[in-house]
Amino acid sequence: MIAIVKRPEPSKFWTIATPVFAVLLTMILGGLLFAAMGKDPVAAIRTIFWDPLFNDQFAAYSRPQLLVKAGPLILIAIGLSLGFKAGIWNIGAEGQYIMGAIAGASVGLALYPLDAWWIFPLMVIAGAIGGFLWAMIPALLKTRFNTNEILVSLMLVYVAEQILASAALGFLRNPEGNGFPGSRNMSQIPWLSNPELIPGTGAHWGVVAALGAVVAAYVLLNKHLLGFQIRLTGESPRAARFAGVKDKLLVVFCLGTAGALAGLAGLFEVTGPAGQISIDFGAGYGFTAIIVAFLGRLNPIGILLAGLLLALTFIGGELAQFMLGLPSAAIQVFQGMLLMILLAMDLVVNYRITIVNRETT
Amino acid sequence: MxxxxxxxxxxxxxxxxxxxxxxxxxxxxxxxxxxxxxxxxxxxxxxxxxxxxxxxxxxxxxxxxxxxxxxxxxxxxxxxxxxxxxxxxxxxxxxxxxxxxxxxxxxxxxxxxxxxxxxxxxxxxxxxxxxxxxxxxxxxxxxxxxxxxxxxxxxxxxxxxxxxxxxxxxxxxxxxxxxxxxxxxxxxxxxxxxxxxxxxxxxxxxxxxxxxxxxxxxxxxxxxxxxxxxxxxGQTLHVPTREGGEAGEVLLDVQGLNFVPSNPFGTRLKDVSLRLRAGEVLGIGGVAGNGQDELLSVLSGEAKTGKGSVIFDGQDVSHMGPNARRRIGLLAAPEERLGHAAAPNMSLTENTALTATIRKKLTKSNFLNWKKTEEFAREIIEKFDVRTPGPGSAARSLSGGNLQKFVIGREVLQDPKVLVVNQPTWGVDAAAAAAIRQALLDLAAQGAGLIVISQDLDELMEISDHFAALNEGTLTAPRPAKGLSVEEIGLMMGGAHDMEMAG
Structure with missing residues (x-):
């Protein structure tokens, strides 16, 4: 008989090993899925995981895409992970991302055609504040009226999308754009743009900010009293109150930080890879970052790796659609499998699976 | 037969x-x-x-x-x-x-x-x-x-x-x-x-x-x-001995305290008054669920009460949170070890940081000094004979008695002026219980004031100078413990509630 026994302490080995096993298992099961669809499984897996980085023909295009896609995912996921660790569920990073982009772009475009070195830093600050303020809505409603931050933050995503549409069609529309929706293309305006810093890598200021956020979050969680209080609140809210944690302040801090980082991600995206405020600017980074945060076990280093891995499957998935004619639904199933398997394998971190002999008298 | x-x-x-x-x-x-x-x-x-x-x-x-x-x-x-x-x-x-x-x-x-x-x-x-x-x-x-x-x-x-x-x-x-x-x-x-x-x-x-x-x-x-x-x-019991010293100045003064818990299933505290002197052990008995948790929370600072209702060392602390009270020497150890006094999945070192950062100065400009924290955790483990592989072990991996020794030790070794404990030996084996009681009595002998909330009457009789009981959120007036009979204690605990028993 197989029995599941709770470990007295989480296994250190499995905490590190499960993501690796989960990826391998996903490759095997995904390969079976692709084989069942009549595709060569080895080719499909190679196209997803290997070709984007090392294929002579495509890597020149797809390799920079890795950091372009991973940057905002990591930046947003770091912010979300602080709240998730404390049991504060901000599901609305997508809205904060959009509002950050709108706030930052508004500042830059309002000053147009003024050209000065301080405009871009000012836009960065405005982007962070935009996301922060948008996140303050669920934070204040939660601390004042005890509303559910999951619902409020999620609903505000749809509000933000409407504001985005209104900006693209109205107050931020390019006056020289012949009536087409969308703002001026900021990536074409040198003092408003967020350029690729090292050619061929895809690294822009958002990637730098993401790496900075990883380091800052690591220090915060491991060395700082506030990080300890965040972890303690997530582990045991009652013990946290006993330890003197001010829980309302913590809600404001976690939601505010997540909002500010999502706002930054939005600003770097709108001034760089996206270039302009457009109706379809929201590409789902705010939602995918939730997956990245959990895939990375809410650990800053884990999130860094998970962001890169997920970005890779996106790029590889697109490549596989294009090269092998795999339907996009199959790619999504494959990505979903990865998350499910990882979460399922969490079991072995906290539990031991043993075979027990028990006579059935 | x-x-x-x-x-x-x-x-x-x-x-x-x-x-x-x-x-x-x-x-x-x-x-x-x-x-x-x-x-x-x-x-x-x-x-x-x-x-x-x-x-x-x-x-x-x-x-x-x-x-x-x-x-x-x-x-x-x-x-x-x-x-x-x-x-x-x-x-x-x-x-x-x-x-x-x-x-x-x-x-x-x-x-x-x-x-x-x-x-x-x-x-x-x-x-x-x-x-x-x-x-x-x-x-x-x-x-x-x-x-x-x-x-x-x-x-x-x-x-x-x-x-x-x-x-x-x-x-x-x-x-x-x-x-x-x-x-x-x-x-x-x-x-x-x-x-x-x-x-x-x-x-x-x-x-x-x-x-x-x-x-x-x-x-x-x-x-x-x-x-x-x-x-x-399997060993000879070490029976704690109470060295009845002269009671000192008033350390804790609670007068007419009322408290409505936010939890709808909690017990309201009604007009609670008590006075605790230096070197005194006040035992508080009563059947579980009569306001013990609430009393601990208003003393620890987890719950705040009306102005002037809790005076510590001449200072009104009723508006202060747990850490402000710790800073001036009012410490507490709640009943529920896992999830209140300690976080189950965190290490003993981390659980040390839970209450000890202020009095043991374990932080520097809000950055935790983990090395110093671990040293204090080791000191608790050693002085209170906590059986564990080391301070890196998760709290949940300890047996109830060992974790209780850790929780009590953590507070006692911070040298409190007043320590409030709830069920200090609940679920603890006899040898460990005796050690915990002795540690509490030693603390009182050094001049600290102690409030021991417990459902174990034998324990309360053994260590208290004064005894009071909680019954449906009211506290009886504390009486000297010496010479109280079991009947008197029962009446204080509100046994009258069910006295009209059938013969």
Whole structure:
């Protein structure tokens, strides 16, 4: 008989090993899925995981895409992970991302055609504040009226999308754009743009900010009293109150930080890879970052790796659609499998699976 | 006395632990037999096997001479074995009769059932109205529901797991009368308890377990409590001695404190007043759920109360949070070890940081000094004899007693002016309990004021100078503990609540 026994302490080995096993298992099961669809499984897996980085023909295009896609995912996921660790569920990073982009772009475009070195830093600050303020809505409603931050933050995503549409069609529309929706293309305006810093890598200021956020979050969680209080609140809210944690302040801090980082991600995206405020600017980074945060076990280093891995499957998935004619639904199933398997394998971190002999008298 | 149940060589192993090792004993018809042992001695495993919840790895049982190996509790009940658990399994929103019906395989009509509940309750002196909602009943009354549920099956053997832990002395008396009546009718009772005086008053025989083995069989009426305790722990008990010093200045002054907990199931504190002097130990008794948690929370700072209601060392602290109170020397250790006093999945070092950062100066501009924190954790582990591989172990990996020593040690070693503890030795084995009490008394001898909230009256009598009791959120006026009789204590605890017992 197989029995599941709770470990007295989480296994250190499995905490590190499960993501690796989960990826391998996903490759095997995904390969079976692709084989069942009549595709060569080895080719499909190679196209997803290997070709984007090392294929002579495509890597020149797809390799920079890795950091372009991973940057905002990591930046947003770091912010979300602080709240998730404390049991504060901000599901609305997508809205904060959009509002950050709108706030930052508004500042830059309002000053147009003024050209000065301080405009871009000012836009960065405005982007962070935009996301922060948008996140303050669920934070204040939660601390004042005890509303559910999951619902409020999620609903505000749809509000933000409407504001985005209104900006693209109205107050931020390019006056020289012949009536087409969308703002001026900021990536074409040198003092408003967020350029690729090292050619061929895809690294822009958002990637730098993401790496900075990883380091800052690591220090915060491991060395700082506030990080300890965040972890303690997530582990045991009652013990946290006993330890003197001010829980309302913590809600404001976690939601505010997540909002500010999502706002930054939005600003770097709108001034760089996206270039302009457009109706379809929201590409789902705010939602995918939730997956990245959990895939990375809410650990800053884990999130860094998970962001890169997920970005890779996106790029590889697109490549596989294009090269092998795999339907996009199959790619999504494959990505979903990865998350499910990882979460399922969490079991072995906290539990031991043993075979027990028990006579059935 | 003919033999009812005979247990021979029962052995049950869990991964890494031999919970029961070759346990043998027997119970005669109409005998009240005690099963004694520290926490983790294997009492629960043993009764679970008798009640069909676990199966032995080796050994066998005989009931009235024939082989007895229940596959499940239903089989055990069919054979005439019933059990009253320490934790009740009742639905609060249903009536007494409905709860009883839920536990039956073929419940009769509700009106008939109510009638038979009334009969049993009168016959055995257990006052209980079958139409009342269980949510309105006291812990003692809820236990009666469980007992009556068992008695309706007309059991031959009734197993009772720590039945008096939730009762007032008066309720204990009622329960004992019932048990003696059952005994006189030929029902055998297997009685599990730590409370030695109780066992001496009630039981005819006792089997003592230690580390899963039978270490002694005795006649409790002819053995002293001390001898039994020494058999249980396997060593001579270190009895704490109270050095009654002169009481010093007033450290803590609570006057007319009212508090409405945010939790709707909490108990309101009504007009609580107390005064604690340096070097004094104030024991606060009372049945669980009468405001103990709330009293601790208003003293620790987790809950804030009206201006001027809590004065510490001449300073109004009623608006201060836990850390502000720690800074000036008012510390607390709550009852619930896992999830309140300590975070289960965090290491002992991290759990040290939970309360000690301020007084032990473990932070520098809000960055934690983990090295210094770990050193303090090691000091707690060493001075309080916490058995653990090291400060990196998760709190949940420690046994209850060891974690309790850690929690108490963490506060005591911070050199508090006033320490408030709730159930300091709950679920702790006798040797560790004695060590904890001694540490508390040492602290008081050094001039700290102590408030010890506990449900263990023996403990309170042993260490307190003054005694007060909580009853439905009100605190009786503290009285000198010396010379208080059990009856007086019972009245202070509000036993009057259930005094109109049937004879």
């Amino acid at each position: 003919t033999e009812l149940l005979k247990v021979v060589g029962l052995t049950r192993e869990y991964p890494g632990v031999r919970a029961n090792d070759d346990v043998s004993f027997s119970i005669g018809t109409g005998e009240v037999h005690a099963l004694l042992g520290e926490n983790g001695a294997g009492k629960s495993t043993l009764v679970k096997m008798i009640y069909g919840l676990e199966k032995p790895d080796a050994g066998f049982m005989k009931l009235r001479g024939s082989s007895y190996a229940p596959q499940n509790p239903q089989a055990a009940r069919a054979a005439g074995v019933a059990m009253v658990f320490q934790h009740f399994s009742l639905f609060e929103a249903l009536t007494v009769a409905e709860n009883v019906a839920l536990g039956m395989e073929n419940p009769p009509k509700m009106s008939e059932l109510a009638q038979s509940i009334r009969e049993v309750s009168e016959n055995y002196g257990l006052p209980l109205d079958p139409d009342r909602i269980v949510g309105d009943l006291s812990a003692g009354e809820r236990q009666r529901v469980e007992i009556i549920r068992c008695l309706l099956q007309d059991p031959k053997l009734l197993i009772m797991d720590e039945p008096t832990s939730v009762l007032t002395p008066q309720e204990v008396e009622i329960l004992f009368k019932t048990l003696r009546k059952l005994q006189s009718e030929g029902t055998s009772i297997l009685y599990i308890s730590h409370k030695l005086e109780e066992i001496r008053a009630l039981c005819d025989g006792a089997t003592i377990l230690r580390l899963g083995k039978v270490v002694g069989i005795c006649d409790p009426k002819a053995t002293t409590a001390r001898e039994m305790a020494e058999m249980m722990v």
